Amino acid sequence: MVRVISNHAKFIAILVVLMVSSCASYYQSNYSFNKEFEQGNLNDALAGLQANANEARGKREFLYSVNAGLVLSMLGRYVESNDYFEKAFLFGEDYRINYLNEAASYLTNPTVTTYKGEDHEHLMLLYYKALNFLKMGKTSEALVECRRLNIRLQQLSDRYSNESKFQRDAFIHTLMGIIYETDKDYNNAFIAYRNAYEIYDEDYQRLFHISMPEQLKPDILRTAWLSGLSEDFEFFKEKFDMLDFKYEPSDGGELVFFWHNGLSPVKAEWGINFVVSRNNNFIYFNNSDLGISFPFSLDGYNDKDRNGLTSLEFFRVALPRYIERPTYYSTATITLEGSTVELQLLEDVNKIAFKSLQQRMNLELSKALIRLALKKATEHQVRQEDKMLGSVLGMINAITEKADTRNWQTLPHSIYYSRIPLALGKNKVTLELNSVGGETHRNQFTYEAKPGQILFHTFSSLESGYPNYGY
Numbered sequence: 001m002v003r004v005i006s007n008h009a010k011f012i013a014i015l016v017v018l019m020v021s022s023c024a025s026y027y028q029s030n031y032s033f034n035k036e037f038e039q040g041n042l043n044d045a046l047a048g049l050q051a052n053a054n055e056a057r058g059k060r061e062f063l064y065s066v067n068a069g070l071v072l073s074m075l076g077r078y079v080e081s082n083d084y085f086e087k088a089f090l091f092g093e094d095y096r097i098n099y100l101n102e103a104a105s106y107l108t109n110p111t112v113t114t115y116k117g118e119d120h121e122h123l124m125l126l127y128y129k130a131l132n133f134l135k136m137g138k139t140s141e142a143l144v145e146c147r148r149l150n151i152r153l154q155q156l157s158d159r160y161s162n163e164s165k166f167q168r169d170a171f172i173h174t175l176m177g178i179i180y181e182t183d184k185d186y187n188n189a190f191i192a193y194r195n196a197y198e199i200y201d202e203d204y205q206r207l208f209h210i211s212m213p214e215q216l217k218p219d220i221l222r223t224a225w226l227s228g229l230s231e232d233f234e235f236f237k238e239k240f241d242m243l244d245f246k247y248e249p250s251d252g253g254e255l256v257f258f259w260h261n262g263l264s265p266v267k268a269e270w271g272i273n274f275v276v277s278r279n280n281n282f283i284y285f286n287n288s289d290l291g292i293s294f295p296f297s298l299d300g301y302n303d304k305d306r307n308g309l310t311s312l313e314f315f316r317v318a319l320p321r322y323i324e325r326p327t328y329y330s331t332a333t334i335t336l337e338g339s340t341v342e343l344q345l346l347e348d349v350n351k352i353a354f355k356s357l358q359q360r361m362n363l364e365l366s367k368a369l370i371r372l373a374l375k376k377a378t379e380h381q382v383r384q385e386d387k388m389l390g391s392v393l394g395m396i397n398a399i400t401e402k403a404d405t406r407n408w409q410t411l412p413h414s415i416y417y418s419r420i421p422l423a424l425g426k427n428k429v430t431l432e433l434n435s436v437g438g439e440t441h442r443n444q445f446t447y448e449a450k451p452g453q454i455l456f457h458t459f460s461s462l463e464s465g466y467p468n469y470g471y
Contacts, residue, residue, distance in 0.1 A: 026267060049067055049071065067410050068081075069088065085132075092116070092122050111406070118353070130179060131258070131456065166352060169347075170196045170204050174213075177223070181223060182454050187223075190224050252421070253421075256454060256455070257334055257417060261329055261414050262328065263462060265322040265323055267403075272287055272292075281298050282295045318402055319368055321357070326436075327413050327414070329436070333432045336427060341418045346416055349414060350413045426446055
């Protein structure tokens with residue numbers, strides 16, 4: 001006996017499948033890659049990424065390039081890594097809004113647009129690129145990235161004039177100081193370190209409750225001394241209560257050690273319910289719990305559109321939100337010949353990601369409300385002519401209502417650093433990681449030091465908590 005399924009039943013079944021698949025976030029839709037990466041299977045993660053090479057030219061082009069660049073950097077394939085980071089940089093330089101896709105996003109959702117990358121993500125790709133050059137001993141090339149970083153910082157400052165917004169990056173200024181110092185440009189290194197100090201003191205403490213790393217104090221004093229800036233040297237000695245500080249170069253140069261702890265937050269979707277009220281030529285989307293009332297003007301709409309918009313009573317919009325992945329390790333130290341120093345927090349990528357999204361939430365909200373208003377107005381018009389077709393359109397609108405959950409998810413949760421003097425020849429350094437639960441893990445590294453050389457090392461701890469989506 002053959003069972004015949006009606007066209008309506010088939011259509012509804014397809015809609016259900018689409019609705020289930022549409023609920024997946026960017027993290028979930030790339031779970032295979034994420035799983036391999038988080039477990040440290042970097043070659044498998046890279047192979048899985050490159051198997052979807054069509055994304056290198058699609059709407060996720062930026063994310064494809066930075067993910068490939070980061071994985072290759074962790075594998076020590078620095079030249080290939082920088083090729084991908086350069087593609088991501090040029091993408092940001094050449095990015096132009098596709099107005100056709102932007103218009104389509106108001107009829108569907110923002111995932112139909114090309115992901116352009118967050119402000120802090122464009123800074124981070126240049127950090128990795130510069131660090132790759134430093135590890136290869138290519139200081140001149142690292143200086144090029146330093147200049148690019150400076151331009152990016154100026155653009156960020158010009159874009160956000162409000163003091164409550166993230167507009168200056170202390171971490172990037174510290175990195176610039178390290179690069180200048182490696183090039184023995186001590187004057188510019190001092191300026192960069194001093195700028196970092198000011199930003200930690202004025203911005204990071206207020207916005208993120210992050211204090212200046214202690215390592216930055218000797219960095220400022222050392223470069224002030226080497227630049228011959230005696231007044232600045234004396235001023236900061238007193239400022240930092242380091243009156244006994246003396247600069248004494250080590251025989252074997254120094255090791256600058258970066259610790260990438262955990263993984264950055266992932267974007268997910270959350271919904272806000274709105275009640276609609278009307279007043280003269282405006283409708284208002286209201287949410288009493290959040291204290292939001294967003295006005296929408298009816299000017300310029302014909303009678304059909306006005307009727308559709310004013311018929312709205314209650315609906316839900318989808319917005320992006322970040323979800324933190326808690327770190328497994330809380331502190332770390334490095335030890336050389338009995339001398340131990342603590343790795344100090346340089347950048348909290350997690351907090352900056354949250355802040356970046358918060359800064360533009362009003363824009364995200366206004367776009368989402370306009371999107372829903374236009375969808376509902378069209379749905380209302382169609383229902384007047386064909387109830388069945390209007391119901392179908394309503395289901396399609398519900399399915400396509402989706403937040404943009406794309407972001408660079410292989411970044412670290414936070415970045416720590418310190419620097420230690422090395423002796424000539426072989427140096428055995430022990431890294432000790434301390435977990436939140438009280439466990440300790442040790443790793444040992446050997447460095448061959450030459451006179452006056454600055455060596456760079458990055459260690460990534462990929463262990464982190466799984467994002468809790470709350471559903």
